[in-house]
Amino acid sequence: METEVKTTCPYCGVGCGVIAKVGDDGRVSVKGDPDHPSNFGRLCSKGSALAETIDLDGRVLHPEIAGQMASWDEALDLVAEKFADAIEKYGPDAVAFYVSGQLLTEDYYVANKLMKGFIGSGNIDTNSRLCMSSSVAGHRRAFGSDTVPGTYEDLELADLVVLAGANLAWCHPVLYQRIAAAKAARPGMKIVVIDPRRTMTCDIADLHLAIRPDGDVALFMGLFEHLIASNTIDQNYIAEHTGGFAEAFAAASALSFNQVLELTGLPAMQLREFYRLFATTEKVVTCYSQGVNQSSSGTDKVNAIINCHLATGRIGRSGMGPFSLTGQPNAMGGREVGGLANMLAAHMAIESAGDRDRVQRFWQSPRIAAEPGLKAVDMFRAVADGRIKALWIMATNPVVSMPDADAVEAAIKACPFVVVSDVLRETDTTRHAHVLLPSLGWGEKDGTVTNSERRISRQRPFFDAPGRARADWWQMAEVAKRMGFPGFDYLSPADIFAEHAALSAFENGGNRDFDIGAYETTATAEYGALQPFQWPQPAGATPKLTRFFADGGFYHPDRKARFVAIEPPAGNRTDSRFPLTLNTGRIRDHWHTMTRTGKSPRLSGHIAEPFAEIHPRDAIEIGVAEASLVEIESPHGKVIVRALVTERQARGSLFVPMHWNDQFAAAARIDAVVAPVTDPLSGQPASKNVAVRAGRF
Ligand code: SF4
Numbered sequence: 218m219e220t221e222v223k224t225t226c227p228y229c230g231v232g233c234g235v236i237a238k239v240g241d242d243g244r245v246s247v248k249g250d251p252d253h254p255s256n257f258g259r260l261c262s263k264g265s266a267l268a269e270t271i272d273l274d275g276r277v278l279h280p281e282i283a284g285q286m287a288s289w290d291e292a293l294d295l296v297a298e299k300f301a302d303a304i305e306k307y308g309p310d311a312v313a314f315y316v317s318g319q320l321l322t323e324d325y326y327v328a329n330k331l332m333k334g335f336i337g338s339g340n341i342d343t344n345s346r347l348c349m350s351s352s353v354a355g356h357r358r359a360f361g362s363d364t365v366p367g368t369y370e371d372l373e374l375a376d377l378v379v380l381a382g383a384n385l386a387w388c389h390p391v392l393y394q395r396i397a398a399a400k401a402a403r404p405g406m407k408i409v410v411i412d413p414r415r416t417m418t419c420d421i422a423d424l425h426l427a428i429r430p431d432g433d434v435a436l437f438m439g440l441f442e443h444l445i446a447s448n449t450i451d452q453n454y455i456a457e458h459t460g461g462f463a464e465a466f467a468a469a470s471a472l473s474f475n476q477v478l479e480l481t482g483l484p485a486m487q488l489r490e491f492y493r494l495f496a497t498t499e500k501v502v503t504c505y506s507q508g509v510n511q512s513s514s515g516t517d518k519v520n521a522i523i524n525c526h527l528a529t530g531r532i533g534r535s536g537m538g539p540f541s542l543t544g545q546p547n548a549m550g551g552r553e554v555g556g557l558a559n560m561l562a563a564h565m566a567i568e569s570a571g572d573r574d575r576v577q578r579f580w581q582s583p584r585i586a587a588e589p590g591l592k593a594v595d596m597f598r599a600v601a602d603g604r605i606k607a608l609w610i611m612a613t614n615p616v617v618s619m620p621d622a623d624a625v626e627a628a629i630k631a632c633p634f635v636v637v638s639d640v641l642r643e644t645d646t647t648r649h650a651h652v653l654l655p656s657l658g659w660g661e662k663d664g665t666v667t668n669s670e671r672r673i674s675r676q677r678p679f680f681d682a683p684g685r686a687r688a689d690w691w692q693m694a695e696v697a698k699r700m701g702f703p704g705f706d707y708l709s710p711a712d713i714f715a716e717h718a719a720l721s722a723f724e725n726g727g728n729r730d731f732d733i734g735a736y737e738t739t740a741t742a743e744y745g746a747l748q749p750f751q752w753p754q755p756a757g758a759t760p761k762l763t764r765f766f767a768d769g770g771f772y773h774p775d776r777k778a779r780f781v782a783i784e785p786p787a788g789n790r791t792d793s794r795f796p797l798t799l800n801t802g803r804i805r806d807h808w809h810t811m812t813r814t815g816k817s818p819r820l821s822g823h824i825a826e827p828f829a830e831i832h833p834r835d836a837i838e839i840g841v842a843e844a845s846l847v848e849i850e851s852p853h854g855k856v857i858v859r860a861l862v863t864e865r866q867a868r869g870s871l872f873v874p875m876h877w878n879d880q881f882a883a884a885a886r887i888d889a890v891v892a893p894v895t896d897p898l899s900g901q902p903a904s905k906n907v908a909v910r911a912g913r914f
Contacts, residue, residue: 222679223250225666226264227319227659228808230543231255231391232668233264234749237660237679245271245660245679253749255369255672261390262806262820269817271660271680277642278684281653289685292652293692296609297699299634300336303606309338309584311606313596316556317613318345318545319809321664321676323713324689325547326554327705328611329562331693332590333555334582335702339567339590340605342558344613345548346593347902351510352541353552353560354899355519358781359527361772362730363552363564366765367502367538368670368751373399374536377407377498381433381522382508382905386417387805389506389542389669397421407498409491411436412508413800414830414872415865424490427867428481430798430906431788434514435472435480436488437521438785442469443492444528454530458769458777465524465780472785480785495525500536507544507802511905513786516898520781527778533766542669544803549667553731553752554717558590559900563721564731579723580704592900594620594893601628609636611689612656616645617810617878620891620902621853638689641812645878645886655686659813662688664710665747673733674749711744722756730765730772788906790894791869795851795908797835798870801887802905807876814876827858827877827885829911830866839912846914849873851907854889857914871911875904 219240226233234253238246245268251258280292303311316328325343332341356363369392372378378396385393400406400421410422411433419425428436444450445466455462478485495501503526509518523532523539531537543549555562565572567589577585591599597619599605608629619625629635629649637650640658647653657663660680667673690713694705707713715737722734734756739747753762771778791798806823807814814820829847831839841847847860849871858873866872877885894903 220679222677223675224677224679225546225674226260226267227546227676228263229389230545230548230669231389232546232666232672232674233260233391234674235260235264235267239679253674255668255670255749256391259391259394262823263808263814266814266817266820267659269819270813271658272816273683274816275641275643276658276683276686277639277647277653277655278686279655280685283651289687292654293695293699296636296652297696300607300696301700303634304336307606309336310340310590311604312336312338312608313340313591313599313605314609314611315593315596315613315615316341316343316551316611318343318348318548318551319612320547320551320689321662321666321710322547322550322554322717323664323710324611325551325556326713326717327690327693329554329556330580330704331697331702333561333586334577334580335584335697335700337584337586339558339586339588340596341556341590342593342596343551343556344593344615344618345545345551346557346900347511347618347904348507348544348548349510349541350557350899350901351512351515351896352505352519353557354516355523356541358516358520359523359779360766364730364765364772365541365669365671366533367540368763369395371502371536371538371540372396372504374500375502376405376500376536377409377494379409379411379495379501379503380418381411381503381505383504383506383542384412384416384418384802386420388544388803390805392542393418407494409494413867413870424487424494426483426487426491428483429788430800430870431512431514431786432481433509433518434521434783435477435785437518437525438469438472438783439474439477439488440492440495441465441521441524441528442472444496444525447496449496450528451530454769455528458771459527459780460775460777461780461782462528464782468782468784480788499531501531502536502538502540504540504542506542508905510901511903512901513894513896513903515896515901517781517783517786521783524780527780533764533769546668547666549669549671550665553667558592558596564729575724576720579720582704594895594900594902597625597628600632605632607634608632609638610646611638614644614646614810614812614878616649617886618875618888620888620904621893622886622888623854638692640686644810644812654692655684656689656692657682657686661686665714671751672749673752675747709741711739711741714744715739790906790908792908795910796869797909797911799849799851799890799907799909800870800872800905801875801891802872804874804876807874809876810878811876827856827874828861829858830861830863830872831911832866832868832870833862833864834868836860836862841911841913847911848914849890849909849911851890851892851909853892855884856887856890857884871909
């Protein structure tokens, strides 16, 4: 009998609702869910091709130890024994989990609970570190909480949408469609794109600012100064709801307009036009994504943007506010459960003794991580130098996606004990696993995800688990039990979701931004029928809150937001040996390391092979012709890809997509070239500004 299941797309942070239809013959077709309030039936090319990516080719269908088939008991016993052994000999910080924004919230919750509450280490970090950790750090500095204030509707209601370091047309396509439709209906709406590249998103832009790499801090400091000089600031709002204005003003005033021109590389006329538009438009939303986050000054960029919204009081109201767009389907869910090395759970702070005590009492755990653990780049350094003796990697492929990827591969290879939970048997990372555990894929998984507008939606299964594959949360709970830990007797993801909701409300959850206490008694049937909802949802609260900070109250102890005084960074990393700036990113039709989208001929038809976009004059200078091969090299590694000569690329820079790996093209793992430089606060790698050299291959 034909069945229809409402679920959620597993790709980007837009978090579109999907209806999967399974026919009598077992064939699957997908369409957008018209009732889902994030996409209203729309899907992009990746979402539309989901049915082409769910066959069992290449799947790992049973546990393996050293490449040989094993039973679950054998594999789980070995994992528990090796982790317990490393902890006993070297302490809890000798083990680590490296997890993923692809995990469902329930998986993430169990991973965080096991590592922080029972093993007693903060060493759980995630590939979301590479995605949005600068936004987390910026939010916490400004708001006292990791809160995205607005909703997608604000992007349609705004009169000015600023897209900073965000190629929405390719990376958040359904959001792009929503903005494009709003602009078509209301042509007076203005769009400004801030991006060193002239991306497809510029098709709807009224103004494109082709900024220098990492010029964003100076750009928004200049805007802040302009808002003050033009008397656009909201003095009452600043006085009543914020602190730190004078210091931020002094820092911004130290930067002259000419310095802003120099640091941004923008023509004065364009800069003035942007400042005028922002100053004269009340309803402004500033969206930012990886071009802001993936930077050694990522946190400062986020705060430079938020400073401008706080100064004008344009936050928490319809059609206005700063808006971080997450790259992954469940980066937000991971943040909610505390699945970053420097977070706790339910947005509580690992640095706070009171919060640690609260979480420990809720979990009734024997211990709690006393301090933040290692962030992704540092975690793999610790693997490399032997501090980490046992590593569990879940739902991610760091040998392709981490900066300095060759060094990461060498570290994993040398680690005494590596567990990998994945759906595929052969990836660049699984080949180094001592124990390989078969996980569930999209269409089999059962749980929840949170998208960029704080909307929690269900991912529902429409297939039985293939072979002996099991959920990630189940794998971790079984290992926890084998290590002798209580509190992991979950029968279903509904049990975990209810516990997560109860923790969010435990002891005045309402004093924190993340509170979904309304769901703390969710039973299996309710969980099955759960409709998409935005947090917060405290127990008994009516009416429901859709925007944060509407009342001007924030989450610092004095309930005031903070301006941050910022210094502009030196953006240029190039020198005579490495004179070009490499920028990495996504293309429209592939996802991450292509382990799923690489299966779809339709998706691979858009762009068939890895490439480097290069400006025509740079191409002449280094002797590279259109479609010839170009070698790109840094002190860390090199790739050989096809040259795509285009004026979309600024002079002195290259763009190479992040997706390709050794499975799909030899010598095209661009993250092998990316230096492991990180933001000092967030630990997020600077993948958009890497000094390289290039030449004809
Ligand atoms: Fe999936 Fe994102 Fe496309 Fe929506 S926009 S269908 S969530 S990839």
